[in-house]
Amino acid sequence: MTRTTNEVAPHPWRLVDDLHVTRSGAAQMQTDLDLLDEVRAGSPAALRLYTWAAPALSIGRFQPETDVDADACARHGVEVVRRPTGGAALLHGGDLTYAVAMRVDTRTSVQASYDEIASALVAGLAVVGVKAAVARHDGPPGAVCFAGQQGADLRVGNRKVCGSAQLRRDGVVLQHGSILLRRLSIDETDLIAGSHPRDQLRQSTVTLDELGAPHDPRVVADALIVGFARALGMTYRQPLRTEGTSGTR
Numbered sequence: 452m453t454r455t456t457n458e459v460a461p462h463p464w465r466l467v468d469d470l471h472v473t474r475s476g477a478a479q480m481q482t483d484l485d486l487l488d489e490v491r492a493g494s495p496a497a498l499r500l501y502t503w504a505a506p507a508l509s510i511g512r513f514q515p516e517t518d519v520d521a522d523a524c525a526r527h528g529v530e531v532v533r534r535p536t537g538g539a540a541l542l543h544g545g546d547l548t549y550a551v552a553m554r555v556d557t558r559t560s561v562q563a564s565y566d567e568i569a570s571a572l573v574a575g576l577a578v579v580g581v582k583a584a585v586a587r588h589d590g591p592p593g594a595v596c597f598a599g600q601q602g603a604d605l606r607v608g609n610r611k612v613c614g615s616a617q618l619r620r621d622g623v624v625l626q627h628g629s630i631l632l633r634r635l636s637i638d639e640t641d642l643i644a645g646s647h648p649r650d651q652l653r654q655s656t657v658t659l660d661e662l663g664a665p666h667d668p669r670v671v672a673d674a675l676i677v678g679f680a681r682a683l684g685m686t687y688r689q690p691l692r693t694e695g696t697s698g699t700r
Contacts, residue, residue: 509532
């Protein structure tokens with residue numbers, strides 16, 4: 452596979468292990484943007500892994516706010532936050548979220564960088580016994596991210612297990628995405644304005660729990676750490692662990 456990044460071995464990546472860090476949804480998105488800015492300023496590439504302290508609905512950078520049922524979100528105690536990347540609404544809380552910030556050749560296509568990161572995600576999921584593949588191109592997903600499949604996403608069979616989106620600035624890519632670990636008692640169909648069939652969403656998605664695979668966030672995060680190293684042929688600097696902290700960095 453042709454590498455698109457200038458920061459594979461021998462340059463170690465930073466590993467930002469934020470699994471036990473408590474942040475608001477807005478602070479999570481800002482922390483991802485901070486990663487992007489750090490790499491733009493000359494820091495090494497980084498992989499960040501985190502979970503969500505409470506359910507939050509992230510909407511894409513260009514998604515209309517009118518897609519969101521604000522009353523329903525307030526009723527369910529769901530924070531609404533806008534992502535710096537594109538795509539549609541995604542409910543967090545039952546997922547493991549990753550963020551990658553890396554420098555790429557400006558001639559590298561968006562799909563090529565998606566494919567490179569996808570290879571690392573696929574390798575990581577394989578560690579927990581999940582055989583994932585790059586998703587089909589099923590057209591625009593509408594208001595709900597996991598209702599459709601795009602080239603940045605991963606599937607198991609025909610069901611989506613990971614959704615991702617990307618932003619580029621000054622030759623640096625920020626890509627973040629969510630791996631579905633388990634179902635919550637609510638989903639995007641409870642929080643998006645209008646009528647959206649719950650059965651259709653559930654039939655088009657699958658969680659690691661439903662696959663019978665390990666779905667503890669720590670176990671899956673460790674698998675991704677291994678998968679990125681194997682697929683990209685890189686090593687990590689001493690991990691930055693910020694367990695037990697709160698707020699923004």
